[in-house]
Amino acid sequence: MADTMEVDAGVEEKKGEEQKVPATAASAPGKKGNNIMLHPLTVITISDHHTRVSTGGGAQEAGGRVIGLLFGSQNGRDVSIYDAMEVACTAVGANGLELNEALVEKQKNLYTAVYPMYEILGWYTVGTEVTELDLGIQRQMTKFNSSPLFLLMNPSPAQGSKELPVLIHESESHMLDGVAQSTFVQLAFQLETTQAEQISVEHVAKATPTDGISSIDLHAGAVSTSLRTLLARIEILRRFLEETKKGNISVDYPLLRQISSICNQLPTMDGAQFSEEFMREFNDSLSVAYLASVQKSAGSMNDLADKFMTAFGHRRPI
Amino acid sequence: MADTAYGGGAAAAPSVETSAPSKDSRDSLYSFDEAKLELTRKTKPWMQDPKYFKKVKISPSAAMKMLMHANSGVEKGMAAGGKPVEIMGMMLGRPDTETANALIVTDVFPLPVEGAETKVLADDQEVANYMIGLGDLLETTRKERFMGWYHSHPFDVEVHSHCFLSSTDISTQLSWQRAEDPHGNPWLAIVVDPLRSLAKSRPEFGAFRVYPPEFNAPLNETPDGKIVTDDSQRVELWGACWNRYYSMEIEYFMSSLASDVMGILTENFLWMRTLGSTPILESENRERFSERIGNVADKVEHCDVHMNHGAGTSVSGYLVADSAASKPKEESAISKATHGSSELAIEHCQGQMTQITKSIVFGIK
Structure with a gap:
């Protein structure tokens, strides 16, 4: 997964040919072999930050650069990114930008006063590709973490994309002709959620008012998405079983046992009593829906009658 | 615009250009007209009507942060072998200039305050310094100011939610409302019930404002606007001061980018719950x-x-x-x-x- 990131063309020109040398030289103590876990709160916070800046709702000028810190915990080889906090930057020159280290320090102290178990893991920005600016900020970040992570979020994810529009990098330095060079290396990560997080994500997603769309519509959409995802996963399992049968891959007994136990559970309920209860439940719901629509019509009728009375009622002779 | 919350496929594409203000209606709550807000802050319609605010709009990150902060207090207390710890934090936001009677919470910031049993207070010198530091830092990135506080009631799950204001909470909220309301900054209190949220798999929040002491609360009206004459029932649900405050409706809003991301998240892990629960x-x-x-x-x-x-x-x-x-x-x-x-x-x-x-x-x- 650790493909060397293609650095922005502008950087390559400036840094010269050395850039093209394969990234195998002595590297900094990296996180490459680590399990990186990303929490949804981080992603939502970054998208909120981006939206705020792009609509001009923040103190920054509209459309300015979105930069912030990543907080989380590192325990052995497990790195968890829990939270993100925006941070103001200082402009350098025409297009340059650098971290205000005093502000970073302040943010770090405030954050760790509440969550002492978390530390600065790196930083984030929003954009479609890595720029030279990012390398500069990455260098500054090493003052706060010996091997900072760099999260890049794409503000316009492709339609129908199944992947989070997020890339996580770390930098690697190489000694070339006695000059240290750094490049970004992309790292694999997984999504992780705590129960509290999952509850709020789910609820907010459901409760968000979406102008004029029936909530039944939303629910049907959710069910169909879920079924499609289920189908995709089953397809993976089926391919695994087929390949195992053909002998193309080595036999994974624990996994096979798990699959078999799931299959054994499948026909959960059957029998006359069950289907009777099921149908009764279904008919109950139908009558509830029917009564509700009757009542709604009655209500609309009543409204109409009221409006009619207001408009024409006074014309009647007393 | 169909199935924005779930559909990875049909979700509307967010406006690509980052420089121009986004036209997407879902993003409208993320920015505001400063002149309009200043006018609202000057006219102060909430000073005339003690029940002026009816609705609170909460951003997804604010909701997540509050619930996670409350939950971290629970875990911390449990880990120490004792009762869950109460936590507290500040909310950032503004009165809604587009819809009357609504408050908007855009973000929340935890405070290093821990308490037990409805005694969450923020008069500590250390906490005051922390708040000043936080306020200074936020001025560098945000245009809004603190407009309320949240705290948790991590009590054991019972038949009803623990989202209510205790008499201590009411006096805290009242002193804040007195200090901030007249200066164009209507103050909001939110209570989180973390244990019930986990048990019921839905966030349990209560959004409240307190009546000024000179206001005669409607007879027998509990904070949710119901008429309850049974005293033990209303005290059990809303605390001893059940007629000194009222609750507001809570609504959530999401930016176009966040809802696109949420759609992808849904595909990744929420599908199991949709089918499983x-x-x-x-x-x-x-x-x-x-x-x-x-x-x-x-x-x-x-x-x-x-x-x-x-x-x-x-x-x-x-x-x-x-x-x-x-x-x-x-x-x-x-x-x-x-x-x-x-x-x-x-x-x-x-x-x-x-x-x-x-x-x-x-x-x-």
Whole structure:
């Protein structure tokens, strides 16, 4: 997964040919072999930050650069990114930008006063590709973490994309002709959620008012998405079983046992009593829906009658 | 714009250009007209009406942060072998300039305050310094200011939620409202019930504002606007000061980017819950079902009386003015009943949809 990131063309020109040398030289103590876990709160916070800046709702000028810190915990080889906090930057020159280290320090102290178990893991920005600016900020970040992570979020994810529009990098330095060079290396990560997080994500997603769309519509959409995802996963399992049968891959007994136990559970309920209860439940719901629509019509009728009375009622002779 | 919350496929593309203000209506709450806000802050309509605010709009990150912060207090207390710890934090936001009667919470910031049993206070010098530091830092990135506080009530799960204000909470909130409300910054209190949230798999928040002491609260009215005459019942639900504050409706909003991301997240892990959980079969919902049907029936019966009366007078042509006067009441009664029954019907349609899908996919046919 650790493909060397293609650095922005502008950087390559400036840094010269050395850039093209394969990234195998002595590297900094990296996180490459680590399990990186990303929490949804981080992603939502970054998208909120981006939206705020792009609509001009923040103190920054509209459309300015979105930069912030990543907080989380590192325990052995497990790195968890829990939270993100925006941070103001200082402009350098025409297009340059650098971290205000005093502000970073302040943010770090405030954050760790509440969550002492978390530390600065790196930083984030929003954009479609890595720029030279990012390398500069990455260098500054090493003052706060010996091997900072760099999260890049794409503000316009492709339609129908199944992947989070997020890339996580770390930098690697190489000694070339006695000059240290750094490049970004992309790292694999997984999504992780705590129960509290999952509850709020789910609820907010459901409760968000979406102008004029029936909530039944939303629910049907959710069910169909879920079924499609289920189908995709089953397809993976089926391919695994087929390949195992053909002998193309080595036999994974624990996994096979798990699959078999799931299959054994499948026909959960059957029998006359069950289907009777099921149908009764279904008919109950139908009558509830029917009564509700009757009542709604009655209500609309009543409204109409009221409006009619207001408009024409006074014309009647007393 | 269909299925924005879930559909990875059909979700509307966010506006690509980052420099121009986004036209997407979902992003409208993320920015505001400063002149308009200044005007609202000057006119202070909330100073005239103690129940001016009716609705609170919360951003997804604020909701997540509050619940996670409350939960970290629970875990911390449990890890120490004791009771869950109460936590507290500040909210950032503003009164809504586009819709009257609404407050917007855009973000929250935890404070290093921990307490036990409804004694969360922020008068500590250290905490005051922390708040000043936080405020200074936020000035570099945000245009909004602190507009409220949240704290948790991590008590054991019971039949009802623990989202209420204790008498200590009320005096804290009142002193803040007195200091901030007249300066154009209406102050909000939110209470989180973390244990119930986890048990019921939905965030349990309560948004409250306190009546000024000189305001005569409506007789027997509990914070949710219901008339309860049984004293033990209202004290159990809303605390000893049940008639000194009122609760507001909570709504969530999301940016276009966040909802796109949320759609992807849904595909990644929420699908299991959609298929795995069956809310209409939960004992709580089942038990309450007949009760709710009963409530709706009561309401319908109640407005029947009104309707007969109204129709009778207007048809026979007597006292048209009188029937007009009684109209607002009658309308609200019938629309309330309709609202209740359509809510029930929607819930059941959704539940049955899931059930039938599951029966087709997993059942024996």
